[in-house]
Amino acid sequence: MPYPRSERKLGAGSEVRLIPVRLEKEIAPGDSIAGQLLAHFRQWRVRLQVGDILVIKHKIVSKAEGRIVDLNTIEPSAESLAWAERYKLDARVIELALRESRAVIRRKNGVLITETQHGFLCANSGIDVSNVDGGSHAVLLPEDPDRSAAKVRRELKKAIGLDIPVIITDSFGRPWREGLTDFAIGIAGMKPLQDDRGRRDPHRYKLKASVEAIADELASAAGLVCGKLNRTPACIVCGYRYQRGAGSVRDLLRPPATDLFR
């Protein structure tokens, strides 16, 4: 059952489609993410096309890379224990979050915002807790999500001959908005930012502050079809005209000097 492709333009440029990719099989350490996706594509007769973008939730990437920690092996410090006790949290998760961080940004109302080794600012260093194999395990972020994205891109290219950009995502909170949305944490094969500064709007007004975080918008869009409650860890974005080129998630990280939060 191939995905139907509509090439219809409607005056405004064509539509963008978000096609969920469901993986039945549980991902295990050592698995190839590209291999699992390709198996799915074969099974469903999905043919990736030039212009498609693949967005993948990090959790399966972390699992494939063995970034799983048995929480029973973690001995929390007295500090982690005290703080966890106070807010009824798992001290082992707090301990692990601190170990995975390079700085504590905020610690307030039981929320621990850290800067991860990668430079992401998020709750608990992005650690998820999951019942992998029945026991309580923590799933850490990939060590180098740009590298993880590049690996999937490379393996897909080798298998099907197409250069498909890959974005790896995680759900983060936002300091002043309720709820989580998905953000890009790793990128390969496309520019994460689109810089329209100096271009003119339909009134010939020169745009000033128009750098658009395309990779984060793609991550959020994919978040609409990728779920935590179903086995849909990836999606294909069709019809979005991205800018090719070397890109890194680092392009999206505000340097501390201009970061208005710190």
Added chain:
Amino acid sequence: MPYPRSERKLGAGSEVRLIPVRLEKEIAPGDSIAGQLLAHFRQWRVRLQVGDILVIKHKIVSKAEGRIVDLNTIEPSAESLAWAERYKLDARVIELALRESRAVIRRKNGVLITETQHGFLCANSGIDVSNVDGGSHAVLLPEDPDRSAAKVRRELKKAIGLDIPVIITDSFGRPWREGLTDFAIGIAGMKPLQDDRGRRDPHRYKLKASVEAIADELASAAGLVCGKLNRTPACIVCGYRYQRGAGSVRDLLRPPATDLFR
């Protein structure tokens, strides 16, 4: 030319489609946004369907509501002048941004982050500058974007008999990420947050921190097809299973007590 509708499910739930809506005509004070959209739909033989969501960039809404200020009518204070001078900004815009704010949150490196009357935290109180009618004008945010969204929804319902949720958006920066993404600033006819707390993932692990800011994800997704450089101020989102019900953008605003930024 009706939009083709594919109802194909692929194991994971169906795909989501983002269909750009291009409006050729410039929106003027007093225009009905719903009326303009309906004219476009008639022209292109677009038939909205049950389940569709309409996402609209605020700028046309602001214009329709007459939220336009001729910058020549603004006399900046000495403080606004000094600050604008220092960072080579337009003092009138700074002045207007301060007038539209209820608090200054940050003022750093030439960036002015305010809390707007609505409670949004954004640069320059969300003011855009545009060459409306050849002169320099500022476009303010709608006075009550929830009400603006409700009006479009009501008028659409009256005209076509369908209850289509409406989201109004603006592009905001994020404190620790580069680039802008679109956020919901007004909502009618759907819940902006999806609360999965207490539900279980495929491993039977009970989800803890899983409140998803659907309206912001929809806004970001729409941002991929709505442009500043083309006349595409709206988009139809098809295939996303939203939760009906009364919703307000206020649901997305973190109360100052739990806001980690302030």
